Amino acid sequence: MRIGVYLAHPRPGSFNHALFDAVADELRGRGCEVIAHDLCGEGFPPVLTAGETETVRASDEAPDPQVALHRAEVATLDALVFVHPNWWGMPPAVLTGWVQRVLVPGVAYKLGSADGEPVGLLTAGRALVLNTSDTPADREEGEFRDPLQRVWAACVLPYVGVDDVRRVVFRTVTDSTEQERAEWLRRARSEAAALASG
Numbered sequence: 001m002r003i004g005v006y007l008a009h010p011r012p013g014s015f016n017h018a019l020f021d022a023v024a025d026e027l028r029g030r031g032c033e034v035i036a037h038d039l040c041g042e043g044f045p046p047v048l049t050a051g052e053t054e055t056v057r058a059s060d061e062a063p064d065p066q067v068a069l070h071r072a073e074v075a076t077l078d079a080l081v082f083v084h085p086n087w088w089g090m091p092p093a094v095l096t097g098w099v100q101r102v103l104v105p106g107v108a109y110k111l112g113s114a115d116g117e118p119v120g121l122l123t124a125g126r127a128l129v130l131n132t133s134d135t136p137a138d139r140e141e142g143e144f145r146d147p148l149q150r151v152w153a154a155c156v157l158p159y160v161g162v163d164d165v166r167r168v169v170f171r172t173v174t175d176s177t178e179q180e181r182a183e184w185l186r187r188a189r190s191e192a193a194a195l196a197s198g
Contacts, residue, residue, distance in 0.1 A: 002076060002078050003080070004080050006083065008039050008098075009084060010094075019083045046094045079124050081195065082130070083130045084129075085132045086133040086148055129148075129168075132170050134171065134173055153167065170184045
């Protein structure tokens, strides 16, 4: 399997980095071809250009070589993994920009008209989203209605043809113990193994 693993966290040494490393290591150990990207570390340019705002017509060639590389790669993947914190109920800006610049018409979906139903073009049929959070689960669900679940499992991934969306949230991170973090890393590896096996 060819699996893309994407990290969106700007601070080296963060627990998100540890999750990213554990998942990539687990997948490689299972014989997967891992395309791993630390989006902040690589300086992925998240800001859309005016020419990239098309929603129906297939996008033109990417104006940035890094964006072009990501578009070419994502079209070849069998599965996707996203690792990021919950910031204001959203993914970090670099990952939001990645979605907007990489999952474009003609690469990730096609749309006959602005009000039509999209046809997903990605061959990646499944995805794993690993989130960190400092919001307790009952508050996240009761007060905020878990916006990241809607972002990934309702808005983004099904639109591009990814029907099997798995998500795990590790919380609360700031006051977590080393033992808790070790268990979370084991859980991340287990989820990655399950993703690779179908």
